[in-house]
Amino acid sequence: MTVSWGILATGRIAHSFARDLALVPGHRLAAVGSRSAASAQAFVDEHGDPSTRAHATYEELVADPAVDVVYVASPHGRHLDDVRLCLAAGKAVLCEKALTLDAESSAQLVAEARERGLFLAEAMWMRANPTIRLVKELVDEGRLGEVAQVRAELGFVGPPDVARLWDPALGASALLDVGIYPLTFAHLLLGEPRVVAAAGTLSDQGIDLSGGATLTYPSGAVASIAWTQVAYTDNRASVAGERGNIQLPARFHHPEELHLTLGGTTETLSRPRTGKGYAHEIEEVGTCLREGRTESDVLPLDETVSVMAQMDEIRRQIAATSAPH
Secondary structure, X not given: XXXXXXXXXXXXXXXXXXXXHOOXXXXXXXXXEOOOHHHHHHHHHHXXXXXXXXXXXXXXXXXXXXXXXXXXXXXXXXXXXXXXXXXXXXXXXXXXXXOOOOHHHHHHHHHHHHXXXXXXXXXXXXXXXXXXXHHHHHHHOOOOOOEEEEEEEEEOEOOOOOHHHOOHHHOOOHHHHHHHHXXXXXXXXXXXXXXXXXXXXXXXXOOEEEEEEEEEOOOOOEEEEEEEOEOOOOOOEEEEEOOEEEEEOOOOOOOOEEEEEEOOEEEEXXXXXXXXXXXXXXXXXXXXXXXXXXXXXXXXXXXXXXXXXXXXXXXXXXXXXXXXX
């Protein structure tokens, strides 16, 4: 079974996804939807083949019978409406993170997909990265002993002309855009936190620009995370236990290697990624669709909603404009 993809929206992330899609056997770009015919056609000209169709509206895209699954690449302020459009058309969906702007609406999408019996996943590509999966395996195998501390940070300087990073109407939030990675990393390894304590700085419009949070867990473990869209951070992560630690180099959310230290000896373990790394979530979606599964164990919906709820709480604590009311 060749999995035929439709891509909804044609921004930068859609181009990155399309380039990796071309690297995955058994997958093809069937159609592209944009809000303008010219943008859709330009995208097809760059990434498609003679059979790839360009649609001037999202409605036309989701109605295309050649499309098995839609990758929603619009700004996250649009995700709720765009995913609902896909589900109403009977399409499987991989939606770019963050799934929505708050846990309540994310839970609504999950419930709707389950009710319709349709595949849905958040495109948290970090979870599918082979080296991140190796970190999880090493922790689950007990190689570090009891994990006591997780640290992760991610940051960059956001270009002033990228509206989704600064416009409250588009759901702008450094937490939703980059902080979701260190938060998800902590959740992947430690589960649901018992306490979340956060602080941050806001723009004049109330957008969270930088922040940090300390999370404590029933096991006694502590996670320290940080995020920013106004500074270049070291973008590293670490996991520490009673027997040793794992260090992930920059940029930790799509690594190709890790450094495992046990008993004073460090070894480098490597699991190469394909392309930029989106290929691995594409492969996971294909596996699920071929097996008739509507949810992925690698991209689990319940954990997507849980992380979203943690981001709701963090934004409440720092009084961000994007916080749910």
